[in-house]
Amino acid sequence: MTNQRFNFDESRLKRGQKEAAALLVEYDFSPKDERKTKQEIADLIGLSRKQLYIWESSDENFIAYKNYVAAKYTDSHLPAVYAQLIKGISNGSMKGIELFLKRIGDLNDKSEVTINNGANELPFEERRKQLLERLNDED
Numbered sequence: 001m002t003n004q005r006f007n008f009d010e011s012r013l014k015r016g017q018k019e020a021a022a023l024l025v026e027y028d029f030s031p032k033d034e035r036k037t038k039q040e041i042a043d044l045i046g047l048s049r050k051q052l053y054i055w056e057s058s059d060e061n062f063i064a065y066k067n068y069v070a071a072k073y074t075d076s077h078l079p080a081v082y083a084q085l086i087k088g089i090s091n092g093s094m095k096g097i098e099l100f101l102k103r104i105g106d107l108n109d110k111s112e113v114t115i116n117n118g119a120n121e122l123p124f125e126e127r128r129k130q131l132l133e134r135l136n137d138e139d
Helices: 017-029 038-045 049-058 060-075 078-090 094-103 124-138
Strands: none
Touching: 017 038, 017 049, 017 060, 038 049, 049 060, 078 094
């Protein structure tokens, strides 16, 4: 399986890399005093600490897969994030309101600026003549 968003190929993962990715994501999200050490993680998988380091630092497919696992983990917390957003909005948070409106598409950061350098403008007298003609047509 190839994942486009994170750009990894699951069929290219080496033995132990799925488990290593899960354990390393757990390491990243755990409080420091509750973490396994990287050596303990390597021992659990049955490889050297150096090999684990090589996977983490230079194996692009493994790094992309680990990022995918981390995203899946954070996705499971989305309801809590939305609950805090709604709580902030209820307390009058303008930033919360802005984020909510952006989320539903009613507010965006795009703006359009039109610059008229006068290249297509008629001379004043011509514009005056056209305006007077329109006013006379309305009478």
